[in-house]
Amino acid sequence: MARTINARELHDALNGTGEIALIDVRPEAIFGANHILLAANIPLGLLELRMADRVPRLSVAVVLCDGGEGLSELAAQRLAGLGYTDLSILEGGVNAWGAAGLELFSGLFVPSKAFGEYVEHEYETPSVSAEELHQMMEQGENMVVLDSRPMSEFTIMNIPTGIDMPGAELVYRVQEAAPDPDTTIVVNCAGRTRSIIGAQSLINAGIPNKVVALRNGTMGWHLAGYQLEHGNMRPPPQVSPEGGNLARQRSRAAADRFGVRRVDAATLDRWRSESAERTLYVLDVRTAEEFAAGHITGSRHAPGGQLVQSTDSFMSTHRARVVLVDPEMVRA
Known part of the structure; x- marks a missing residue:
């Protein structure tokens, strides 16, 4: 009762x-x-x-x-x-x-969106308007647009020239999409949260490029009167061995700076044995294809960018234990 x-x-x-x-x-x-x-x-x-x-x-x-x-x-x-x-x-x-x-x-997803606003305020994440981005394109500026949404959203509509690179993939793959440190990187989403978090994650990783978020994303681009593309599938580039090493170095430095904790397999096994008394979420933040190819028993797929955008749709118990899984130790 x-x-x-x-x-x-x-x-x-x-x-x-x-x-x-x-x-x-x-x-x-x-x-x-x-x-x-x-x-x-x-x-x-x-x-x-x-x-x-x-x-x-x-x-x-x-x-x-x-x-x-x-x-x-x-x-x-x-x-x-x-x-x-x-x-x-x-x-x-x-x-x-x-x-x-x-x-x-x-x-919807108000705590996650509030987190994005907090990050932008606290770290003064740089951004550009749709009009500014359009001018950059018209002037032929050395730049790349990285769309931090999943492919399912990207295919519906995208900023012209944009490459799909979901949020957790940005630090992992950015050096393949923008190897020139003079290339300006513009991160967009549909609105605000994922572009802010994506841009700030690249800045926190210490990449040498200028990084900005697109204010109001595809919605802002459309409202400004510019055309969106539809039906595209521009996947992120594959990661080279050199790019992977660089991504691991950058993510490790950021993790150390912010105090990200790590656990080993023995600790995870112990936490699993305690899951009747303490909630445990084991979330694999890689791509769906990587998860399908093989994953830890009992883990669930939670694409990293979406996990930040809509945390409460993956985890509904407050103050639970959360373990993020990614063998590369970049996206997690």
């Missing part, structure tokens, strides 16, 4: 120290209009398909919320049938959260 929890109790739990998964079970469009910041959206009709990946530990504290229309009660019944043992329902749903003076947000 699911318990009830009020808004203030949930607020304290979200800001506590224990693991918790806050799941909003309304349809995505309704969730996007008005939701709690740290809630992950798993619509009621998709619970059985997505819950095991997103909330793998059956004994974790799960709080369900809706708009007060009774979806949480139905979700609790389904999750109890799946073996989840610590279920609570937010009294009054998101409306009660707002009535308690707590903030509600609109949009």
Whole structure:
């Protein structure tokens, strides 16, 4: 039987120290209009398909919320049938959260997008407008446009001359696409987040090129009145042995600078043995083709650029352990 929890109790739990998964079970469009910041959206009709990946530990504290229309009660019944043992329902749903003076947000993947805005503000990530990029192209400037979205998005629409290079691949492959240090690198996405994070990752890796993000991405390019290309498949270049070595050196230096921790196989095995008491996500951040060719047992595919863009769609338990996998030690 699911318990009830009020808004203030949930607020304290979200800001506590224990693991918790806050799941909003309304349809995505309704969730996007008005939701709690740290809630992950798993619509009621998709619970059985997505819950095991997103909330793998059956004994974790799960709080369900809706708009007060009774979806949480139905979700609790389904999750109890799946073996989840610590279920609570937010009294009054998101409306009660707002009535308690707590903030509600609109949009999807808001924590990830807020992270991008924080990075841009904190590091003053340089950027150019669509008009500035168009002028650079017209003047024949030595430059390359790297699109940090997955190929599925790139094929729908892309900036002219752009090369598809999803976010986690940028540091790994940039030296193949722009071997000349005098080449300006413009990183774009559909909007803002992945271009900001992609550009800053290249800057953090210490590449010698000038790097800028395209403000507002393909959307900004279109709104400025410029033509987009459609139906293209310009994959990123293959990595040469020399390029791979350089990427590993750069990523290691950045990891050391920012205190990125590493674990060995023995530690991962120990954490796996503790996964009934502490949630563990093992996410392989390489390309889909590399993952399909071979991966660690029990790991899931989570393309690195998308993982940064939409973290809550891969992991819904707060304060869990997360291990990123990439044999090259660049993308992870």
